[in-house]
Amino acid sequence: xxxxxxxxxxxxxxxxxxxxxxxxxxxxxxxxxxxxxxxxxxxxxxxxxxxxxxxxxxxxxxxxxxxxxxxxxxxxxxxxxxxxxxxxxxxxxxxxxxxxxxxxxxxxxxxxxxxxxxxxxxxxxxxxxxxxxxxxxxxxxxxxxxx
Numbered sequence: 001x002x003x004x005x006x007x008x009x010x011x012x013x014x015x016x017x018x019x020x021x022x023x024x025x026x027x028x029x030x031x032x033x034x035x036x037x038x039x040x041x042x043x044x045x046x047x048x049x050x051x052x053x054x055x056x057x058x059x060x061x062x063x064x065x066x067x068x069x070x071x072x073x074x075x076x077x078x079x080x081x082x083x084x085x086x087x088x089x090x091x092x093x094x095x096x097x098x099x100x101x102x103x104x105x106x107x108x109x110x111x112x113x114x115x116x117x118x119x120x121x122x123x124x125x126x127x128x129x130x131x132x133x134x135x136x137x138x139x140x141x142x143x144x145x146x147x
Contacts, residue, residue, distance in 0.1 A: 028053050032106035039112040040095075041124040042139050051135065052110065058130045062087060062123060068097070076101050091119050 028049060037046040037055060046052050060066075066084040073079075077100045084093040093114055100109040114120040121141050128140035 024053065024057050027056060030107050032102055032104075032108040035106075035108055035110065037110045037112070039110075040114050040120055041112070041127055041141070043141070044139060046135075046139070054131060054134050055127070056110075058127055058134075059123075061130065062126055063093075064089060076103075091122065093119050093123065 031049045031052060033049050034047065035049055035052050037052040039046075039055075041059070042055065046055050063084040064087045066082055068080045068082045071078055071080040077098060080097050080099075082095055082097060084095075085091070086093070094116075095112065095114045097113075098109075098111040099107050102108045114123060124141040125143070128137050128142045131140075
């Protein structure tokens with residue numbers, strides 16, 4: 001995965017999460033086999049390591065950089081704010097990622113919330129294009145390029 005990925009004020013799980021964006025194999029190793037991804041960029045949850053890894057890998061390629069900051073962990077859940085810049089530098093995204101891990105430490109649930117809405121819709125449309133043939137296009141908001 002390309003781009004620059006940084007964690008500020010790291011918590012162990014968020015450090016691993018940030019570092020894993022650089023390496024698809026390391027990323028897959030963090031995920032439970034039955035991991036669920038819920039994200040504002042997709043219409044329905046993605047289930048399973050293979051689907052989640054495909055979506056996360058494609059998404060990370062749309063960022064020139066992403067900085068995770070202010071992580072907080074309570075129980076089995078880590079929350080982290082982030083700010084990302086598109087590859088072309090024209091779009092700034094902000095959001096929150098929520099990671100829930102199982103008793104073995106694997107990530108079993110990922111919830112990613114993007115803002116602002118216009119940028120989110122463009123991101124989702126770009127994801128649909130980059131994952132064409134891998135996942136159904138209907139998973140994404142493909143009419144977003146007009147916004």
